[in-house]
Amino acid sequence: VRLNQAGFYTSAPKTALVTGRVAATAFYVLAANGKDTVFTGQLGEEKQSAYSSTTTRAADFSALQKKGRFMLAVPGAGRSYTFEIGDNAAAQTAIASLKGYYYQRASMPLEERYAGTWHRPAGHPDTAVLIHASAADGHRPEGAVIAASGGWYDAGDYNKYIVNSGITMGTLLAAYEDFPAWFKNVRTNIPESGNAVPDLLDEVIYNLRWMLTMQSPDDGGVYHKCTNATFDKMIMPAMATAPRYVVQKSTAAALDFAAVTAQAARVLRAFEKELPGLADSCRRAAGKAWEWAVQHPAVTYEQDRLNEQFKPAISTGAYGDRHFADEWLWAAAELYVTTRQEQYRAVVERHLNDSVGLPTWSNVGMLAYYTLLRQGNRLAAPLKSRVISMADRYIEKAQNNAFGTVMGQSARDFNWGGNANAANQGILLVRAYLLTGNKKYIDYALTNFDYLLGRNATGYSFVTGVGSKTPMFPHHRPSIADGIAAPVPGLLAGGPNKGMQDKCVYAFTETETAYEDVECSYASNEIAINWNAPLVYLAHALEALKEK
Ligand code: 9MR
Numbered sequence: 001v002r003l004n005q006a007g008f009y010t011s012a013p014k015t016a017l018v019t020g021r022v023a024a025t026a027f028y029v030l031a032a033n034g035k036d037t038v039f040t041g042q043l044g045e046e047k048q049s050a051y052s053s054t055t056t057r058a059a060d061f062s063a064l065q066k067k068g069r070f071m072l073a074v075p076g077a078g079r080s081y082t083f084e085i086g087d088n089a090a091a092q093t094a095i096a097s098l099k100g101y102y103y104q105r106a107s108m109p110l111e112e113r114y115a116g117t118w119h120r121p122a123g124h125p126d127t128a129v130l131i132h133a134s135a136a137d138g139h140r141p142e143g144a145v146i147a148a149s150g151g152w153y154d155a156g157d158y159n160k161y162i163v164n165s166g167i168t169m170g171t172l173l174a175a176y177e178d179f180p181a182w183f184k185n186v187r188t189n190i191p192e193s194g195n196a197v198p199d200l201l202d203e204v205i206y207n208l209r210w211m212l213t214m215q216s217p218d219d220g221g222v223y224h225k226c227t228n229a230t231f232d233k234m235i236m237p238a239m240a241t242a243p244r245y246v247v248q249k250s251t252a253a254a255l256d257f258a259a260v261t262a263q264a265a266r267v268l269r270a271f272e273k274e275l276p277g278l279a280d281s282c283r284r285a286a287g288k289a290w291e292w293a294v295q296h297p298a299v300t301y302e303q304d305r306l307n308e309q310f311k312p313a314i315s316t317g318a319y320g321d322r323h324f325a326d327e328w329l330w331a332a333a334e335l336y337v338t339t340r341q342e343q344y345r346a347v348v349e350r351h352l353n354d355s356v357g358l359p360t361w362s363n364v365g366m367l368a369y370y371t372l373l374r375q376g377n378r379l380a381a382p383l384k385s386r387v388i389s390m391a392d393r394y395i396e397k398a399q400n401n402a403f404g405t406v407m408g409q410s411a412r413d414f415n416w417g418g419n420a421n422a423a424n425q426g427i428l429l430v431r432a433y434l435l436t437g438n439k440k441y442i443d444y445a446l447t448n449f450d451y452l453l454g455r456n457a458t459g460y461s462f463v464t465g466v467g468s469k470t471p472m473f474p475h476h477r478p479s480i481a482d483g484i485a486a487p488v489p490g491l492l493a494g495g496p497n498k499g500m501q502d503k504c505v506y507a508f509t510e511t512e513t514a515y516e517d518v519e520c521s522y523a524s525n526e527i528a529i530n531w532n533a534p535l536v537y538l539a540h541a542l543e544a545l546k547e548k
Pocket of ligand 1: 417527
């Protein structure tokens, strides 16, 4: 029996799926003691999944609107984990997923009073990062050092990549801009929780300050990443002492940086008293990065080519985007909305009819849509119907999905980090709700929240520490190396990935089941900041909108 292991909102739709052949036609919701029956329902027709040999029958218990702890039982098929029906179904996920970023912080110790069991000494001070040969120029020779402290580790590895920070920060700042009143009262017990700035922004600022160090003061260009030459072993951060480098500047890094800093400048303006000068610094940094990109419009980061020319060879994550139209659109949109300058509007208009898909680290155009729509900008007029028709297509496809989720629009949803697709589809549906006021979009956003928390072919809730069957061995260095059984909480695993690029041993290898909870599996069981961010957005949006 597959269902959202975190639980359900009292008045929202509630669906579980029974997988495999079952003779029974009825299902029962029992009190958590496993005895008293509180609801009886009929199982739906058997459906064959398009993405595996799994068959499902739906158990719809939406009509049960009683608060409490329950389990679902199907004679012959067994019982579900116990789950909660109540008024804060997404609350634990919302707080934990945001707190997840605190655990990813580089260069500072995580103290027990904030980190609990997972407290640890600081790692990667990054106070003297080497200019890699690929980054040397007339201003800074190879081997010169810069400080690039702080920021979040990208994922299960300990490197820090501007491109991936781009979409992550854009998504988190969008969450704040869409729900500022909500975030005012969200506390995650981080060192900054006592200050007058919302915790979400405090967390974002931790990474923002690092991003600012990645911009060259000489020419405004932005180094692509701060990295080891090769990945650290599965060791704790403080044990990792390999040299760190900043590598070549790139157009994608400059534009993502410009977008984030322009957006941050706009958001942080309201906190001038608490953060004097930061908004201005961001705005200046954004303008300089943009100018650099205008002068260097096509500098790709191609690690293989770079390694033919420069030593040491770099083998960490590449984030090597080659198509910049979407980065131009996003950076221009953020800069235009923040500064109202004509030069940025012209670029927005040039790219406004480019095709735009679900956000990924290499495809950020949708973030421009979200910003322009939020501002009710004149330029946004044609974007509204595009977002709504995408949302409508999602809903239509969900009707045929064996799990009844929007996730699973096509096999492509199950790629590396596919769980972020589920969360990003959820965001798009939330946006469609914000544009129309039509609640059906929230109901379908919930199907993907359910997906991530257990309503899927694997039976896992993919968020560490939330639910009953959750990843215990994520490809995440601290979780593996810390000697604590439970992994660092609040982190979203990548999820089923039909590519299985890690070549680990998988028990199940079909499109929607190719997920393995083993340390080895970086292609299905790693965590990453760009996957957690849409989960933060989705879970907080559901909580912020629950009264609706
Ligand atoms: O999320 C990235 C995925 O889209 C790529 O296919 C994959 C291979 O290049 O890399 C993923 O990102 C990883 C990054 O390169 C290094 N840190 C961990 C990231 C998540 O696995």
